[in-house]
Amino acid sequence: MKNLAQKLKKVKKPSECHQSDVYxxxxxxxxxxxxxxxxxxxxxxQPYSQRMKPLDNFLYGFRSVYxxxxxxxxxxxxxxxxLVFVGTDLNGNGQFPAWMLILMALLIGGLLVGILVAVELAKITFAKNIFKAKAKxxxxxxFSIVGLAFLxxxxIALSGVxxxxxxxxxxxKTKTLTQDLKVNEQKVAKQYDARLKQLNQVIAGLEALSVDKKARRWGLxxxxxxxxxxxxxxxxxxxxxxxxxLSSLNTKHTAEVKANQDYTSTTVYVALGLITVLELITIYAYFFHFQYLARTEQEGVQFDILSDSGVAEKPQEMMVETLVNRLSDALLATQAKVQAAPAKDWVQDFEEKITQLTHKVQGTPALATQPHNEISLRPSSMRKQEVIDPKAINQNAPKGTHVECSNSQCSNTFTKKSKNHKYCSPGCRSNKSFNL
Known part of the structure; x- marks a missing residue:
């Protein structure tokens, strides 16, 4: 067994073997x-998109045909x-001329086809809108749910009936059975009527002799x-x-008619139930199609094939991005002055630009001091009266949050670049007072 496993590891694929090596x-x-x-x-x-693609194709074809x-x-x-309404039964016995029936059939048929196509198109529209919204x-x-249910x-009523x-x-087969009964009755009558006719003639002749005294005086x-x-x-x-x-034929005919009626009644209910099931499968086909599309899109996002377009940028993230962009522009604008200006003046000038840009981008410092993605479980009336300590928020605020400087002599705000970023400038970090 071990030797066989080693041979299998070294062997080529069957397609790579020469045809002369078949045996x-x-x-x-x-x-x-x-x-x-x-x-x-x-x-x-396999991924969900490949695994369920055949079922989605089948349901697409099914609903298109149905x-x-x-x-x-x-x-x-x-x-x-x-046809029944205008006086023509299902057997074709008409009460109107042929040209009138043809004209009525064309007019009524065209109108009905338009109505039925409109019903199907409306049903498709409602189903797509509902299940697309559900998938997203x-x-x-x-109104959409009630409209789809009504359609x-x-x-079901039109197609089922x-x-x-x-x-x-x-x-x-009632008509066929009735014709068979008449044919069998004629056969029975033909079988016995000839002999009955002979007997009737014999009986009539003998009875005539018995009562006619002139023909035969002494009788029969x-x-x-x-x-x-x-x-x-x-x-x-x-x-x-x-x-x-004849009684046997009638009894047999009655039993056959009853059996045929039971059969046709069963087929009617089966047809109605089948149409109902097919209609529900059609609605499920639309539901499955949009669920398949939603899961396929989600799978593409998970595999980093598609970008997550459903996640919108939050206002605070947009503010941080805007601030970073403006800081980058300011840094590029002042980079040319770095060589000529002293280091201390350059740092102070850069700090002033940071402060100006921070005040310009951030409109309300009180709202900006809230932690990122913070959710409060207190009533709104209590939250409005609550006093927020900026220094406490500065200790636990995440990276990227606008907070106030931890220096008691400074009231500037800045964006945290790291977890331990507590001061807006190196001067505040060394507890030196300065005025902007």
Whole structure:
């Protein structure tokens, strides 16, 4: 086993092996190694965007096709109902001329297609707006939710009824069963009517002889009477058999019609339920699509492929950036004077520029002395009356916060460059008083 593992490490890929080596040990070892590599490739963790992309494509195709199907089913509903309304049943027995029916079909069909397409487009618009706002964690209006629910209900009603009517039309065999019953009744009648006709003629002739004194004075003979009785008995038997067969056919027809009605009723409910499920899947397709886009964007930000555009700069950060930019400009402007001016004068001039820029950029020192990202849990009335100690804030303020100088003789503010930055200038750090 150890030797096999060493051989597998050294072997090439199957595609790199020569075709003449198909039956060689090297080729079989290469195929074994390919199995291991394929297993690792199949078990590799894929990003969410790649893993769920096939499902998103399938749902996109599904909802695109279903909108067209929904329009067709809604149109079928309106057409079938309108045919009944204008006096034409589902079997095609019309009460209006053909040209009038064609004209009405064109007018009504065009109007209905426009309405159904408008319903589908409105449903698409509402679904996109709602689920896009949800994916971006935005506010969703109640009107949009109610509008989408109403349009979904209308679409289910139109498409569901259309699917139910079409399934009923295709599954209903009442007309065929009735025609079969008539054909079978005619066969039974044809089977017995010929013999019944003969018996009726015999019975009528013998009875005529028995009552006609002119034709035969002494009446029927014994054989004729026996024949008459036998003919009547046979006629009763044939009528009973015929009635029995007809009754059997009617019973069978009734059972078949009932079974067909149960079947068509089931298909109607199944079609209605299927249309409802398809409609809900369509709405879910829009929901999943925007969730997929949101998670894909978030994944791109996590992988540093995309910039985090959703995070806006805070006012204090913008103020710090502006102050740094202006300080840089001031430093570049005074850099030319460094060689000519004494070191002490240059430092004092630079401190004055820092102080001027700080007063110019920072409008309200009281608000700027608050720590960065500080959240107070006290009521607003208590916060307004609270007195903030700048010196205490200076001790715990984070880097980048505007604070007051810790020198009791100085009231200037500055931006902290480090955690222990407490004084606005080296002069304040040495407790020397100065006036700006």
């Amino acid at each position: 060689s040990e090297t080729y079989h070892l290469a195929k074994m190694r390919a199995n291991y590599e394929k297993a690792r490739e199949e078990l590799a963790v 909108h067209f199907i929904s329009v067709i089913l809604g149109l079928a509903t309106c057409v079938l109902v309108s 964690r935005g506010r969703i209006g109640n 979904v209900f209308v679409s 259309g699917g139910a009517l079409l399934s009923f039309k295709m599954g209903d 003979t014994k054989e004729e009477q026996t024949n008459l009785q036998a003919s009547k008995a046979e006629k009763q038997q044939i009528l009973a058999k015929k009635e029995q067969k």
